[in-house]
Amino acid sequence: xxxIPLTDRHPFVRRIQSIAxxxxxxxxxxxxxxxxxxxxxxxxxxxxxxxHDRPSRCFAVLTGITATYKTTRDGRRQVVAYHVPGxxxxxxxxxxxxxxxxxxxxxxxxxxxxxxxxxRGLFREHPRLGDVFxxxxxxxxxxxxxxxxxxxxxxxxxxxxxxxxxxxxxxxLVGLVQDHSCExxxxxxxxxxxxxxxxxxxxxILKELRDGGLISLSGGRLTVHDWxxxxxxxxxxxxxxxLRRTPA
Amino acid sequence: xxxIPLTDRHPFVRRIQSIAxxxxxxxxxxxxxxxxxxxxxxxxxxxxxxxHDRPSRCFAVLTGITATYKTTRDGRRQVVAYHVPGxxxxxxxxxxxxxxxxxxxxxxxxxxxxxxxxxRGLFREHPRLGDVFxxxxxxxxxxxxxxxxxxxxxxxxxxxxxxxxxxxxxxxLVGLVQDHSCExxxxxxxxxxxxxxxxxxxxxILKELRDGGLISLSGGRLTVHDWxxxxxxxxxxxxxxxLRRTPA
DNA sequence: CGACTAGTTGAACGACGTCAACCGTTGTGG
DNA sequence: CCACAACGGTTGACGTCGTTCAACTAGTCG
Numbered sequence: 001x002x003x004i005p006l007t008d009r010h011p012f013v014r015r016i017q018s019i020a021x022x023x024x025x026x027x028x029x030x031x032x033x034x035x036x037x038x039x040x041x042x043x044x045x046x047x048x049x050x051x052h053d054r055p056s057r058c059f060a061v062l063t064g065i066t067a068t069y070k071t072t073r074d075g076r077r078q079v080v081a082y083h084v085p086g087x088x089x090x091x092x093x094x095x096x097x098x099x100x101x102x103x104x105x106x107x108x109x110x111x112x113x114x115x116x117x118x119x120r121g122l123f124r125e126h127p128r129l130g131d132v133f134x135x136x137x138x139x140x141x142x143x144x145x146x147x148x149x150x151x152x153x154x155x156x157x158x159x160x161x162x163x164x165x166x167x168x169x170x171x172x173l174v175g176l177v178q179d180h181s182c183e184x185x186x187x188x189x190x191x192x193x194x195x196x197x198x199x200x201x202x203x204x205i206l207k208e209l210r211d212g213g214l215i216s217l218s219g220g221r222l223t224v225h226d227w228x229x230x231x232x233x234x235x236x237x238x239x240x241x242x243l244r245r246t247p248a
Numbered sequence: 249x250x251x252i253p254l255t256d257r258h259p260f261v262r263r264i265q266s267i268a269x270x271x272x273x274x275x276x277x278x279x280x281x282x283x284x285x286x287x288x289x290x291x292x293x294x295x296x297x298x299x300h301d302r303p304s305r306c307f308a309v310l311t312g313i314t315a316t317y318k319t320t321r322d323g324r325r326q327v328v329a330y331h332v333p334g335x336x337x338x339x340x341x342x343x344x345x346x347x348x349x350x351x352x353x354x355x356x357x358x359x360x361x362x363x364x365x366x367x368r369g370l371f372r373e374h375p376r377l378g379d380v381f382x383x384x385x386x387x388x389x390x391x392x393x394x395x396x397x398x399x400x401x402x403x404x405x406x407x408x409x410x411x412x413x414x415x416x417x418x419x420x421l422v423g424l425v426q427d428h429s430c431e432x433x434x435x436x437x438x439x440x441x442x443x444x445x446x447x448x449x450x451x452x453i454l455k456e457l458r459d460g461g462l463i464s465l466s467g468g469r470l471t472v473h474d475w476x477x478x479x480x481x482x483x484x485x486x487x488x489x490x491l492r493r494t495p496a
Numbered sequence: 497c498g499a500c501t502a503g504t505t506g507a508a509c510g511a512c513g514t515c516a517a518c519c520g521t522t523g524t525g526g
Numbered sequence: 527c528c529a530c531a532a533c534g535g536t537t538g539a540c541g542t543c544g545t546t547c548a549a550c551t552a553g554t555c556g
Contacts, residue, residue, distance in 0.1 A: 052487070070393060073483045076401040080393045092386045095379065100390045100488040131343065134382065137389065138340045142348045144392040145318060145328045152399050152444030153324040156544075187502065196400030201544055203504060218503095235321045239300070240348040404512075435534065449512055451536060466535095 009033055011174040012060050012112075015086025018173050018244065019139065020132045028126050035122060037112030042105035044185070050102040055093045057115045061085050064109025065185070068101050069193065079194035081143065082106075082167065086174045091137055094119060107185035107220070139242050146240045151196045154235070156205050159195050161234035164215060168224060169238060180227065185220035257281055259422040260308045260360075263334025266421050266492065267387065268380045276374050283370060285360030290353035292433070298350040303341045305363045309333050312357025313433070316349050317441065327442035329391060330354075330415065334422045339385055342367060355433035355468070387490050394488045399444045402483070404453050407443050409482035412463060416472060417486060428475065433468035 013032050017024050024032075037060065042048055048066060049055055061083050068081040068089055080101065083089040089103050094116055123130030143166070150162045171182045188206065189199040197205075209215050214230045216223045224230055261280050265272050272280075285308065290296055296314060297303055309331050316329040316337055328349065331337040337351050342364055371378030391414070398410050419430045436454065437447040445453075457463050462478045464471050472478055 068393075070397040072397065072401050078397040078400040080396045092389065095383045096386050096390065096490055098487065098490075100490070101393055135343045137386065138344050141340065141385065141389045141392065142344065144389065144396065145316075145349055148328045148392065148396060148399065149318040149320065149326040151396065152326045153320050188504095189502080198545060199503085200505090200546080204544090207504085239346065242344055242346075242348070436536095437534080446513060447535085448514080448537090452512090455536085 009037065009062075009112075011062065011085035011176075014174055016129070016132055016136075018086075019136050020128075021135075021244065022128070028129055031122055031126055031129070035114055036118055037114060039110065039112055041108065041110045044105060044107050046105050048103045048105060048109075048111065049090055049093075049099060051099055053093075053099045054097050055090065055099065055116075057113045058088050058090050058093060058119065059111040059113045060088050062110040062112055064111075065106050066103050066109060066111075067106045067190065067194070068103050070101050077193045078196065079190070080147070081140065082194070084167070084170050084174060085176065088114075088133070088136065091133060106187075106190055135242075142240045142242060156195065156197050156201060157208060158234050159197075160191070160202070160205050160209065161214070161230050162236055163191075163194060164222060164224065165231050165234050165236040165238075166241070168222070168227075169241060169243075173243075179223075180225070181221060181223040183220060184217065184222035257285065257310075257360075259310065259333035259424075262422055264377070264380055264384075266334075267384050268376075269383075269492065270376070276377055279370055279374050279377070283362055284366055285362060287358065287360055289356065289358045292353060292355050294353050296351045296353060296357075296359065297338055297341075297347060299347055301341075301347045302345050303338065303347065303364075305361045306336050306338050306341060306367065307359040307361045308336050310358040310360055312359075313354050314351050314357060314359075315354045315438065315442070316351050318349050325441045326444065327438070328395070329388065330442070332415070332418050332422060333424065336362075336381070336384065339381060354435075354438055383490075390488045390490060404443065404445050404449060405456060406482050407445075408439070408450070408453050408457065409462070409478050410484055411439075411442060412470060412472065413479050413482050413484040413486075414489070416470070416475075417489060417491075421491075427471075428473070429469060429471040431468060432465065432470035 009032070013024075013029060016032060038057075039062075040059075042064075048059065051070070063085055066083045066089050067079045068083065069077055069079045071077045081089070083103075090099065093099060119133075123133070146166075150159050154162065167184065168177060168180075168182065171177050171184075176182050187199075188202040192199040192202045195202070206217060210217075212229070214224070214226050214233065216225065230236075257280070261272075261277060264280060286305075287310075288307075290312075296307065299318070311333055314331045314337050315327045316331065317325055317327045319325045329337070331351075338347065341347060367381075371381070394414075398407050402410065415432065416425060416428075416430065419425050419432075424430050435447075436450040440447040440450045443450070454465060458465075460477070462472070462474050462481065464473065478484075
């Protein structure tokens with residue numbers, strides 16, 4: 001018994017399908033839909049798992065956003081990945097026993113825990129799904145690489161533009177973008193932690209982006225007013241997302 | 249027929265064993281040793297594979313060092329990973345068809361190409377080895393995360409110290425460190441590309457590290473004179489390397 | 497109403513980049 | 527054998543992007 005109605009799983013199944021290189025069979029969709037998901041909700045800034053944990057389960061994001069982060073000893077924080085509905089942020093715990101990162105909700109977030117054993121059973125029954133999850137972690141790796149390039153070699157203006165481009169596409173993949181606008185409840189402090197700059201500087205760059213007519217970000221909602229200018233400023237090239245097809 | 253004598257494979261088998269959570273069986277060691285490796289050598293700064301390639305084979309580093317890198321449109325270069333003997337830098341090509349990065353030799357380097365089909369056959373015969381390779385790519389992901397923290401949140405002095413700590417341990421794992429000293433033929437320009445700073449600044453930090461009696465780096469050889477001071481300066485915590493045991 | 501959190505803006509500072517000159521080594525061709 | 531180009535390293539002067547510190551505003555929740 002899953003405890004979560006099927007509609008809530010929708011982003012999850014949709015995401016898996018968007019990663020797979022083939023069309024999921026009915027049996028595979030059903031197996032995914034029947035996977036026992038144990039629900040939990042978290043408030044903004046609450047940790048879901050923390051470094052050095054040895055989890056016996058993974059979780060899928062159902063609504064909201066999570067941030068995978070690490071900190072230096074003196075408390076400086078670096079977000080190394082965001083995860084949106086449909087993603088499984090800590091899939092590596094299936095093969096790497098102790099976590100080398102923490103994951104926090106950055107906004108009110110609902111997740112569904114899946115026992116490692118349940119996943120192993122799923123992959124035994126449906127080996128192709130195992131390949132899809134493998135592929136998913138490899139795509140996460142590709143995102144990491146792009147973030148390294150972005151944070152290491154681009155100024156803060158294109159850097160922030162790039163992050164917004166990526167998030168828009170990823171949210172669009174799971175149907176969370178309408179009219180170039182989406183829920184994105186990231187504080188400026190959060191953004192700074194992802195981009196490797198301070199919240200003060202985030203504020204200034206955000207002002208430039210706003211004044212340039214590229215985007216608006218307020219009340220937890222991001223709207224892109226000029227996608228072509230934004231993606232050009234970001235030097236955005238979506239190949240690193242390894243999409244099956246280009247989104248609308 | 250492999251074309252490469254068995255001793256040259258040694259770092260490769262040794263590395264696989266260092267990743268596995270179990271002791272390799274004789275059959276598994278033999279299967280690895282018999283894997284058809286097609287040799288090739290590259291000079292410093294030569295590309296081995298490049299972004300947008302669609303390779304039908306992976307390669308293992310046998311001697312030397314490779315750099316995985318990406319560039320911005322205006323040519324600024326960011327190294328996102330180094331790979332040392334025993335590593336398989338482009339294992340992801342097995343599941344992600346088009347590469348989102350390039351790999352270059354940073355010094356004269358010998359590699360062995362392995363056909364994707366040969367790997368798939370290996371994993372079919374020895375499923376546990378498939379798990380080990382999966383684990384290897386997840387560890388690469390962990391390194392990426394640590395690099396993001398390092399490059400995003402640490403000043404250039406601890407940042408460089410951290411890189412040297414990591415490389416010392418990884419080279420030690422495959423037996424390439426003696427007396428706290430190893431071959432490390434990275435130019436200052438290379439180092440800058442990995443750390444997200446300029447070669448001029450690399451030179452200054454290197455001087456500080458040298459003057460502080462922490463390391464010496466010249467003639468392509470790195471020697472660590474004061475490991476405890478170096479690792480303290482770097483805030484180095486090796487858990488992210490997911491070692492089975494701590495090295496000497 | 498006060499406390500707290502998020503955002504906004506200015507001014508001074510500092511880490512790192514840029515530009516430029518110079519040195520030593522290596523390799524190459526006249 | 528020497529000339530000289532090419533490359534990597536070294537160092538100084540100066541510029542700039544982003545940080546730090548600080549003050550102020552607005553919204554929210556008890």
